[in-house]
Amino acid sequence: MKRLWLDIGDLGVYTRPSGAHDRWQDHGMGLLRTILRDAGVETDMFSLRSLRSWKELPKRFEGTDMLIMNVRSYTFPFAYKAAQTFKQVNPKGWALTGGMHATVAPDEMEGIDAFDRICQGPGENSIVGLAQDPAAFPRLTLGQGAKTMADWPMMDRTLWPNPHLKDFPWPLEPECGWGPGPVATIITSRVCPWQCVFCNEASFIPNMGRKSVDQVIDELNFLDDHYGPLGSVVIHDSMFFQQPHWLREWLEKYPRKAHKVWPYWAAGRSDTVREWPDLFEALVRETNWRTVSIGFESGSDRVLKILNKECTAEDNNIAIDLLNRIGDDMEKQGKPAPKFWANIMLGIPGETPADAFETIRMLKRMKRVMPSIAYYAPYPGSALGYQLIAEGKSLMSKDNYHRYPKDEKVKGIDYKFYNRLLAGKYDREINQGLPMPMQRKSGNFLSWLIKA
Numbered sequence: 001m002k003r004l005w006l007d008i009g010d011l012g013v014y015t016r017p018s019g020a021h022d023r024w025q026d027h028g029m030g031l032l033r034t035i036l037r038d039a040g041v042e043t044d045m046f047s048l049r050s051l052r053s054w055k056e057l058p059k060r061f062e063g064t065d066m067l068i069m070n071v072r073s074y075t076f077p078f079a080y081k082a083a084q085t086f087k088q089v090n091p092k093g094w095a096l097t098g099g100m101h102a103t104v105a106p107d108e109m110e111g112i113d114a115f116d117r118i119c120q121g122p123g124e125n126s127i128v129g130l131a132q133d134p135a136a137f138p139r140l141t142l143g144q145g146a147k148t149m150a151d152w153p154m155m156d157r158t159l160w161p162n163p164h165l166k167d168f169p170w171p172l173e174p175e176c177g178w179g180p181g182p183v184a185t186i187i188t189s190r191v192c193p194w195q196c197v198f199c200n201e202a203s204f205i206p207n208m209g210r211k212s213v214d215q216v217i218d219e220l221n222f223l224d225d226h227y228g229p230l231g232s233v234v235i236h237d238s239m240f241f242q243q244p245h246w247l248r249e250w251l252e253k254y255p256r257k258a259h260k261v262w263p264y265w266a267a268g269r270s271d272t273v274r275e276w277p278d279l280f281e282a283l284v285r286e287t288n289w290r291t292v293s294i295g296f297e298s299g300s301d302r303v304l305k306i307l308n309k310e311c312t313a314e315d316n317n318i319a320i321d322l323l324n325r326i327g328d329d330m331e332k333q334g335k336p337a338p339k340f341w342a343n344i345m346l347g348i349p350g351e352t353p354a355d356a357f358e359t360i361r362m363l364k365r366m367k368r369v370m371p372s373i374a375y376y377a378p379y380p381g382s383a384l385g386y387q388l389i390a391e392g393k394s395l396m397s398k399d400n401y402h403r404y405p406k407d408e409k410v411k412g413i414d415y416k417f418y419n420r421l422l423a424g425k426y427d428r429e430i431n432q433g434l435p436m437p438m439q440r441k442s443g444n445f446l447s448w449l450i451k452a
């Protein structure tokens with residue numbers, strides 16, 4: 001059987017200059033292709049991102065018996081179109097799907113006739129059987145995962161698509177402004193235990209053990225030896241700053257055992273930074289946690305409550321002041337200062353203009369920041385997403401999940417106001433609530449609006 005794993009993402013990302021975040025490789029696909037290869041099940045690989053137009057796709061499917069895809073909600077429209085094309089070329093072929101969208105929106109997946117098998121949940125212990133004998137499974141099937149990430153084989157990154165671009169250090173990844181290239185993206189933990197209503201991934205991703213610190217460092221050293229020298233690391237965990245005992249071991253071993261203390265990007269929460277400030281500061285200073293991604297989301301307590309963020313505006317300010325202080329001190333010592341990657345959401349149902357002004361004030365408080373601002377998007381899987389979909393207020397559909405930064409995502413939200421806000425049109429009102437030094441920062445944040 002000739003099997004093809006189709007990597008899905010925006011067309012053209014691997015053929016023309018594109019945003020770095022559109023170019024990240026897919027760990028789900030890398031892991032499952034490694035497991036398949038180790039079991040002797042061959043798969044070819046092709047990336048939609050290497051196409052310039054959909055017209056080129058049919059010939060890529062010629063002679064293929066099975067199409068396999070990892071479908072997330074934001075790639076669902078592409079998976080849908082690719083499967084239809086596949087069926088036109090190979091009416092008797094199998095289209096095998098799994099991934100996050102299959103897990104959280106099985107009804108939408110089942111509505112697409114071209115998907116022959118839809119696997120919900122993790123796929124580590126199911127993918128081999130499914131790829132060998134799909135007929136033995138019902139159309140909608142529940143996958144089996146590993147108990148702990150320690151059981152994952154080290155992913156073979158040469159199974160990722162090679163974009164063949166001068167600025168793409170395959171099988172490593174290009175730098176994106178967070179640290180020098182080549183970059184190694186890694187995942188050390190799988191599930192964040194909090195329950196923010198726009199995310200709450202713990203309700204749809206089964207809990208699993210974290211990779212050991214040694215395993216993570218060994219993998220980085222291996223990548224450095226074989227494909228390096230590595231420039232920096234991106235830790236793709238939804239929540240890196242959890243489990244203090246693991247973090248303490250990382251603090252103790254990473255500077256000592258890694259070939260180099262590569263600077264890295266990783267995510268935390270403001271309430272736990274406030275709870276474990278010494279651990280946070282030591283990680284920033286001693287392990288080169290150079291880009292600190294925090295889901296601040298909002299500067300307003302009202303909105304943080306709507307989101308069930310379980311962080312307060314005060315937690316946010318304390319985390320900001322702490323990193324500002326660490327940064328000032330490191331700069332004085334001639335060292336590069338850590339920066340925030342500040343995740344911010346606007347256009348949240350129930351948010352007032354006064355709340356949104358508080359959010360921009362919070363951003364201006366950060367001395368060194370790369371804002372990552374998104375208009376709230378109601379994803380299935382999340383509690384708020386499911387609610388808005390049920391109420392008919394979501395503007396995301398199977399044809400436009402994959403939207404662009406300024407796209408409108410929820411009915412009844414005044415996006416004109418938000419576009420004006422990000423263009424700095426309300427700077428006077430915002431600055432009224434701020435001390436002088438913070439007022440100076442430019443109020444134009446439109447270019448920081450990201451796809452969401």
Ligand code: B12
Nearest residue numbers: 024025026027028070073097098099100119122123201452
């Ligand atoms: C890394 C990451 C990214 C990277 C993506 C890199 C890439 N090219 O894949 C970046 C930073 C670009 C990204 C962006 C976004 N992401 Co993201 N991301 C993640 C994250 C943290 C890890 C993904 C990962 O690699 N997981 C590990 C692998 C092993 O898991 P996996 O891919 O799901 O695969 C497993 C199963 O799904 C299954 N499986 C997968 N494929 C198949 C196929 C078959 C046949 C079978 C049987 C099984 C199977 O088996 C695998 C092993 O168990 C997840 C959260 C998480 N904890 O997973 C969020 C997550 C996937 N992202 C999400 C979202 C919403 C986004 C954003 C919209 C914004 C945001 N909230 O972050 C943007 C979208 C950008 C855009 N519009 O293009 C949601 C998706 C929700 C959904 N309903 O699809 C998640 C779950 C986070 C969350 N809780 O909100 N993301």
Ligand code: SF4
Nearest residue numbers: 192194196199200238
């Ligand atoms: S938004 Fe962040 S803190 Fe909240 S559940 Fe998701 S990953 Fe965890």
